[in-house]
Amino acid sequence: xxxxxxxxxxxxxxxxxxxxxADTLQRTLPSFRVHKIPVLPSEWERWLELTxxxxxxxxxxxxxxxxxxxxQGGKGMLLGGxxxxxxxxxxxxxxxxxxxxxxxxxxxxxxLETQLSLIAExxxxxxxxxxCNVWITGALCLTSQILIPFLLSDExxxxxxxxxxxxxxxxxxxEDMQMLKSDTEDLALGLLYRVTVHTDLEQAxxxxxxxILLDDFNADSENESDRARRQRVKKLSERYRKYGRxxxxxxxxxxxxxxxxxxxxxxxxxxxxxSAPSINSHQFVAIATQLVNEVRAVLANKLCVMxxxxxxxIVWGNISGRFVxxxxxxxxxxxxxxxxxxxxxxxxxxRVLYDRKWLETEFKPLVHQQRQALLSNTERExxxxxxxxxxxxxxxxxxxxGPDEFFSVGITCTDxxxxxxxxxxxxxxxxxxxxxxxxxxxxxxxxxxxxLDLCADELQQEMGIQLQDPVRxx
Numbered sequence: 001x002x003x004x005x006x007x008x009x010x011x012x013x014x015x016x017x018x019x020x021x022a023d024t025l026q027r028t029l030p031s032f033r034v035h036k037i038p039v040l041p042s043e044w045e046r047w048l049e050l051t052x053x054x055x056x057x058x059x060x061x062x063x064x065x066x067x068x069x070x071x072q073g074g075k076g077m078l079l080g081g082x083x084x085x086x087x088x089x090x091x092x093x094x095x096x097x098x099x100x101x102x103x104x105x106x107x108x109x110x111x112l113e114t115q116l117s118l119i120a121e122x123x124x125x126x127x128x129x130x131x132c133n134v135w136i137t138g139a140l141c142l143t144s145q146i147l148i149p150f151l152l153s154d155e156x157x158x159x160x161x162x163x164x165x166x167x168x169x170x171x172x173x174x175e176d177m178q179m180l181k182s183d184t185e186d187l188a189l190g191l192l193y194r195v196t197v198h199t200d201l202e203q204a205x206x207x208x209x210x211x212i213l214l215d216d217f218n219a220d221s222e223n224e225s226d227r228a229r230r231q232r233v234k235k236l237s238e239r240y241r242k243y244g245r246x247x248x249x250x251x252x253x254x255x256x257x258x259x260x261x262x263x264x265x266x267x268x269x270x271x272x273x274x275s276a277p278s279i280n281s282h283q284f285v286a287i288a289t290q291l292v293n294e295v296r297a298v299l300a301n302k303l304c305v306m307x308x309x310x311x312x313x314i315v316w317g318n319i320s321g322r323f324v325x326x327x328x329x330x331x332x333x334x335x336x337x338x339x340x341x342x343x344x345x346x347x348x349x350x351r352v353l354y355d356r357k358w359l360e361t362e363f364k365p366l367v368h369q370q371r372q373a374l375l376s377n378t379e380r381e382x383x384x385x386x387x388x389x390x391x392x393x394x395x396x397x398x399x400x401x402g403p404d405e406f407f408s409v410g411i412t413c414t415d416x417x418x419x420x421x422x423x424x425x426x427x428x429x430x431x432x433x434x435x436x437x438x439x440x441x442x443x444x445x446x447x448x449x450x451x452l453d454l455c456a457d458e459l460q461q462e463m464g465i466q467l468q469d470p471v472r473x474x
Contacts, residue, residue, distance in 0.1 A: 002029075002031055002032050002033065002067065003033040003034070003035065003067065003068040004022060004032075004033070004034050004035070004065060004066070004067050004068070004079070004085075005034075005035045005036075005037065005065065005066050005067075005068060005076065006018055006019055006022055006034060006035070006036050006037065006063055006065050006085075007036075007037035007038075007039065007047075007051070007062075007063060007064045007065070008037075008038065008039065008044075008062040008063030008064065009038075009039060009040075009041045009044045009062040009063075010038040010039060010040055010041065010108075010111040010112045010114075010115045011041050011108055011111070011112045012062040012063060012108070013104050013105075013108055014062065014063055014081070014082040015038070015062055015063040015082075015111070016099075016104050016107035016108045016111060017082065017097075017099050017104055018063050018065065018082050018085050018086075019036060019107065019111075020097065020099050020103075020104075020107060021085070021086065021089060021095070021097045022034040022036075022085075024095065024097055025089060025093060025095060028095075029093065032093075035068075038111050038114070038115050039115075040115055040116075040119070044062060048060075048062075048064060051064065052064075055076060055078070057078045059078065059080070059081070061081055062081075063081060063082055063085075064081070065079045065080060065081065065082075065084065065085045066078045066079050067079055129161075129162060129193065130161075131160070131161070131162040131163055131164035131193040131194075132157055132160040132162070132163050132164070132209045132210065133164050133166060133206075133207050133208050133209050133210070133252075134151060134163055134164070134165050134166065134208075134209065134210045134211075134212070135166045135168060135204070135205055135208045135210070135211045135212070136148075136165070136166070136167055136168065136212045136214065137168045137169070137170075137211075137212070137213045137214055137215050137243070138168075138169060138213070138214035138215040138216065139167035139168055139169045139172070139177070139180065139197070139214070140169045140172050140173075140176055140177070140180065141214050141216075141383070142383040143214050143260065143383040143386045143387055143390075144167070144214055145180070145383075146383050146384060146387045147212070147386075147387045147390060147391075148165070148184055148187075149187055149189070150387065150391055151163065151165070151394075152165070152187065152189040152191045152192050153189070153191065154191070155391070155395065156391055156394045156395065156398075157191065157394070157398065158398055158400075159398060160191070161191075162191060162192070162193035163191050163192060163193060164193045164194050164195075164196070165184065165192065165194070165195045165196075166195075166196045166197075166198065166203075166208075167180060167181065167184075167195065167196070167197045167198065168197075168198045168199075168201075168204055169198075169199060170199065170200065170201070170215075170239070171199060172199045174199060177197040177198075177199060178197065180197065181195045181196075181197045201242065201246060204243075204246050204250070205243075205246045205247050205250045205251045205255075206250045206251075207250070207251070207252055208247065208250070208251040208252060208255050209251075209252050209254070209255055209256070210255065210256050210257075210258070210394070211247060211251065211255060211256070211257045211258070212258045212260065212390060213240075213243065213257070213258065213259045213260070213261075213268065213272070214260055214261060214386075215236065215239065215240075215261075215268075216261035216262055216263055217232065217233055217236050217261075217262075217263040217264055233264065236264070236268070237267070237268075237271055240268050240271040240272055240275075241271050241274075241275045242275075243272060243275070244271060244272040244273070244274065244275025244276045245275045245276070247272065247275075247276050247279065248275060248276035248277065248278050248279060251279070253278065253279060254283070255279060255283060256283055256394075256397055257269075257272060257279075257283060257284045257285070258285055258286075258287060258390055258393055258394075259272065259284070259285070259286045259287065259410075260286075260287040260386045260389065260390055261287075261320075261386070262290070262320060262371075262382070263320050264320055264462060265286045265287065265288075265319040265320045265410060266286055266318050266319055266320070266321070266410050266423070266424040266425065266426070266459055266462070267424075267459065267462040267463060268286075269284055269285070269286040269410055269424040270422075270423060270424045270459070270463055271463075272284055273412060273422070273424065274422075281412040281414075281422070282411065282412060282435065282436055284411075284412065284424070285393055285409045285410060285411055285436070286319055286409065286410025286411075286424055286426070287319075287386065287389040287390060287393065287409065287410070288315055288319045288389070288408045288409055288410055288426045289385055289386065289388055289389025289392060289407075290371075290382045290385045290386060290389065291315050291319055291320075291323065291367075291408075291426075292313055292315055292407070292408050293307065293382075293385050293388075294367050294370040294371055295313050295315065295325055295367055296308075296310040296311075296313055297370055298363065298366045298367050298370055299313070299327075299330070299332075299349065299353075302353065302355075302358070303332055303335060303349070303352065303353065304336055305332060305333070305334050305335060305336070306334070309332055309333040309334045309335075310330065310331075310332050310349065311330070311331050311332075311333070311346070312329045312330050312331050312406070313325070313326075313327065313329075313330045313408075314326035314327075314328075314329055314330070314408055314427075314428045314442075315408045315426050316408075316425070316426055316427055316428075316444075316448070316452055316455065317425060317426055317451070317452060317455030317456075318425070318426070318455045318458055318459050318462075319410055319426050321455070321458050321459070321462070322451075322454055322455045322458045323426065323455060324448055324451045324452055324455065325363070325364065325367070326428075326444075326448065327349050327350055327353075327359075328350065329428070329442075330348070330349040330350070331346040331347065331348055331349060332346060332347055332348075332349050332352060333345070333346050335347055335352050337352060392407065393409060396431035397431060397434050398434075399431075399433070399434070401430075401431060403430055403432050404430070405430065406428045406429060406430045406439045407428070407429070408426050408427065408428055408429070409426065409427075409429055409436070410424045410425060410426045410427075411424065411425070411427060411429060411436050412424060413425045413427075413456075416438060417444060417449055417452065419452065419453070419456045420456055420459075420460060423456060423459050423460065423463070424459070425452075425455065425456065425459065427439075428442055
């Protein structure tokens, strides 16, 4: 079977004549097939260049005609332009065709009108699609790569039809970004509308509905000087202020903003809030899941259970600095006590953990060591834990949890316990109809309040760029 491909500018008379000749041969010869590719005049040169580069051809005019080697399975064989096609048809098929000039003009007009109509229809179809625009910064980090498949699921976005994923990594390698884009598209997930990649802020956060910020502070080395560290943190702060201004000016006013990472999490979130005054501060949250999971892991080891058996741990304060652990609500399942209980039965942690001296002297340092062990063993961020925390917050925003289910996240401090107004502080919250609320009925003892005041002081120092070493204090 002979299959020919005719490509040309939609307004090209020679393409119109080649098209008419091919139609005649297709009607009269059962083994002759033709595929047509009309291209808008404004797009022709670019299309021709890409096609020729892909196939190793050299051709400069419209039309471009080649033969597909269907039976041989090879790449197409370039025939040439209009004259070469006419000669081929005359030699192999004994067919020539003379087309009146007015008929050629009619075909040209129809081709151009058809292409413009198809483009208009496609633009109208696209205008009816309203994807959820999700932006991820620090897109080349491990957390982003683990997170992306979960974002493109009904679990994270149960009420949206499509997700447009925008991946931003400032000064990121262009080849790495394109590879990430291809990997994401190759997932072939139904929720994905499109993927765009960015290495600058030219288009950043345009019409964003969700922004996930993963840019973090990572010391160049253990021997980095205080001055060098301060300079690097200052640059990170400037970046987040710029992010905040862009979110304020470009994002949807109901945008949901999530800050995750290992260092200066509260500070980075505060900078965004301060730089985006037109957006409700309660739409910004800082992820505390890594810290909560470290606390659960230490408790689980002490109680001889799995970390998943320890629930309802509360963490107050600076997520990546000074913090307060609150176990008054914490419960443990499957505790191996003297009396065995059903797996669905829980007990208060403070009731079964009798070693009060351990809680007061060793507990917090062990949490600190848990983080240091993670960093030294993997030399990378706690990506899986961070992913879990981000998904937990997204699901809460979309109503996946009941009014009595709570967890610790960093939110804007507004009138609780006389803490400085406007700082981001980790606290136990619930989420109802997309709104965060401090857990009802929770109170703080005097000693915990004093510790929380120290947390707030540290956060204010960070915001004043009187920065501490970005490692948790014990």
